[in-house]
Amino acid sequence: MIDIKNVTKKYGAFTAVDDVSLHVEKGEVFAFLGPNGAGKTTTIKMLTTLLKPTQGEIFLDGHNVTENPNKTRRSFGIVFQDPSLDNELTAYENMQFHAILYGVSKEVYTERIEKLLMLVELWDKKDSFVKNFSGGMKRRLEIARGLLHTPTVLFLDEPTIGLDPQTRNHIWSYIKNLNQSEHVTIFFTTHHMEEVERYASKIAIIDHGKIIAVGTPAEILAKAGVESLEDAFIALTGKQIREETANVGKNMMRISSKLMR
Amino acid sequence: MYTRTIYILWLRQLKRFWRKKASIAGALGQPIIFLFVFGFGLSPIFAKAGGGDYIQFIAPGIIGMTVLFTAMFTGVEIIWDKQFGFLKETFVAPVSRLEIFIGKTLGGATVAFIQGVLVFVITFFAGFWPVNWALVPLAFVFLAIICFLFSAIGTAIAARLDDMQGFPLIINFVIQPLFYLSGALFPLVGLPKVLSFITKINPLSFGIDSLRFALSGTNIFSPWLSLSVLLGVTVVVVVFGIYQFSKVEL
Numbered sequence: 001m002i003d004i005k006n007v008t009k010k011y012g013a014f015t016a017v018d019d020v021s022l023h024v025e026k027g028e029v030f031a032f033l034g035p036n037g038a039g040k041t042t043t044i045k046m047l048t049t050l051l052k053p054t055q056g057e058i059f060l061d062g063h064n065v066t067e068n069p070n071k072t073r074r075s076f077g078i079v080f081q082d083p084s085l086d087n088e089l090t091a092y093e094n095m096q097f098h099a100i101l102y103g104v105s106k107e108v109y110t111e112r113i114e115k116l117l118m119l120v121e122l123w124d125k126k127d128s129f130v131k132n133f134s135g136g137m138k139r140r141l142e143i144a145r146g147l148l149h150t151p152t153v154l155f156l157d158e159p160t161i162g163l164d165p166q167t168r169n170h171i172w173s174y175i176k177n178l179n180q181s182e183h184v185t186i187f188f189t190t191h192h193m194e195e196v197e198r199y200a201s202k203i204a205i206i207d208h209g210k211i212i213a214v215g216t217p218a219e220i221l222a223k224a225g226v227e228s229l230e231d232a233f234i235a236l237t238g239k240q241i242r243e244e245t246a247n248v249g250k251n252m253m254r255i256s257s258k259l260m261r
Numbered sequence: 262m263y264t265r266t267i268y269i270l271w272l273r274q275l276k277r278f279w280r281k282k283a284s285i286a287g288a289l290g291q292p293i294i295f296l297f298v299f300g301f302g303l304s305p306i307f308a309k310a311g312g313g314d315y316i317q318f319i320a321p322g323i324i325g326m327t328v329l330f331t332a333m334f335t336g337v338e339i340i341w342d343k344q345f346g347f348l349k350e351t352f353v354a355p356v357s358r359l360e361i362f363i364g365k366t367l368g369g370a371t372v373a374f375i376q377g378v379l380v381f382v383i384t385f386f387a388g389f390w391p392v393n394w395a396l397v398p399l400a401f402v403f404l405a406i407i408c409f410l411f412s413a414i415g416t417a418i419a420a421r422l423d424d425m426q427g428f429p430l431i432i433n434f435v436i437q438p439l440f441y442l443s444g445a446l447f448p449l450v451g452l453p454k455v456l457s458f459i460t461k462i463n464p465l466s467f468g469i470d471s472l473r474f475a476l477s478g479t480n481i482f483s484p485w486l487s488l489s490v491l492l493g494v495t496v497v498v499v500v501f502g503i504y505q506f507s508k509v510e511l
Contacts (some may be wrong), residue, residue: 029502034391045511046352048511049352049353050349050352050353050511051510059415066463070353070355070356070357071355073353073354073355074355076353078353080346080349080350082346083345084345084347084350085346085347085350086273086345086347087283087345088276088277088280089273089276089277093273093276096269097269097273098350098354100265100266100268100269101266101269101351101354101355101356102355103265103355141436147362159306
């Protein structure tokens with residue numbers, strides 16, 4: 001479903017992603033882990049056509065991501081790390097905007113919006129403005145929106161950041177549900193290791209732009225020689241706290257939009 | 262190019278505009294002040310100098326000012342879309358950057374056009390009256406081109422800015438000079454050489470002159486020249502804007 005072949009992304013002298021190769025099977029729930037600034041978001045941005053790799057090739061659902069961006073874009077849905085909804089529009093209008101951008105016909109989208117908003121329990125709030133939504137409601141809406149055009153892959157960049165355990169639990173039950181009912185491949189990042197333990201079928205750990213471990217949760221535990229994924233993560237990536245080193249302006253934007261949620 | 266995607270981008274801008282009633286009213290404040298304070302304040306001197314009715318002269322300038330500010334501000338709103346992440350949603354969609362640029366620009370232009378027409382109506386209260394109503398539709402055509410041009414300029418500039426800190430720069434070094442050096446407030450005749458030169462390379466000078474031609478019956482440039490300049494600059498800005506948009510990385 002996803003094939004990353006020797007992908008490198010450089011910003012000037014800084015190498016954010018260094019010769020990464022990964023393979024994700026159809027229907028997998030794939031956890032992409034790493035400390036802050038390890039290259040997770042950069043990788044997702046390359047997978048989702050927002051950034052072009054400096055070197056290497058990516059195939060998503062059979063499409064070459066750089067050569068065929070528009071076909072690729074129809075094949076995936078994404079929930080970004082920071083919110084990406086229009087606060088001045090209602091939930092329904094945000095969905096409708098998405099449907100029209102993706103060329104979904106009116107008959108199809110009216111039915112699908114209802115189904116998805118029911119699923120994430122926002123149908124009764126469909127005419128409320130998004131600016132009045134809580135963080136968890138926004139996330140749920142974003143997940144519903146990401147699935148509107150029936151993608152084959154759903155990217156979730158820290159989908160549960162800043163949410164309480166109840167909401168996290170709900171969000172994961174929708175995701176799991178969709179993975180099974182619509183056979184959507186899930187590619188997600190998170191810092192919550194218990195989510196990985198519960199839901200992931202395969203894991204890759206990235207650090208300093210390089211993949212340092214790939215395998216099933218059991219294989220990762222065996223490799224690190226520890227009992228829990230949290231310990232395995234620390235054992236593999238070290239104890240040091242990471243500072244995110246990216247473009248200062250953009251980083252400030254990321255931080256401020258995280259706070260604004 | 263899909264008209265549906267351009268339509269939805271345009272519709273979004275209009276909905277946002279319509280829902281912010283306070284900012285619609287707020288944007289009328291500046292034109293009203295200029296119209297009434299400058300209009301009546303300078304009127305006696307203007308008449309004494311043989312310039313005729315100053316309200317009749319300044320009204321097209323104030324309409325031009327309104328659309329300049331509104332169109333540029335709406336274009337620059339794209340910085341908000343970046344900051345609130347919404348631009349990413351449009352960028353990962355199977356839509357070309359060209360369509361996004363055109364949709365946003367048309368949206369901003371329409372918003373500016375509505376404000377311009379509102380101010381046109383307000384000028385009646387200051388005593389303005391078009392000399393020939395048959396030419397009013399022509400004034401609207403010119404107004405529409407001016408709106409599109411400056412909405413495109415705003416969008417193109419904002420495409421490469423990452424935060425609102427660049428905003429005062431745009432106001433003070435782009436919008437204000439464009440306005441004050443456009444002949445909106447004073448006639449572009451008998452000016453010092455440097456000033457005269459600058460006003461003649463300012464596309465808004467041609468825009469306001471064309472409005473004045475259609476509404477007040479006075480002009481210094483031929484309306485055909487104004488039309489060609491406005492359309493020519495628009496083409497250049499659109500090409501530049503699309504190029505800028507293709508370079509945006511999020």
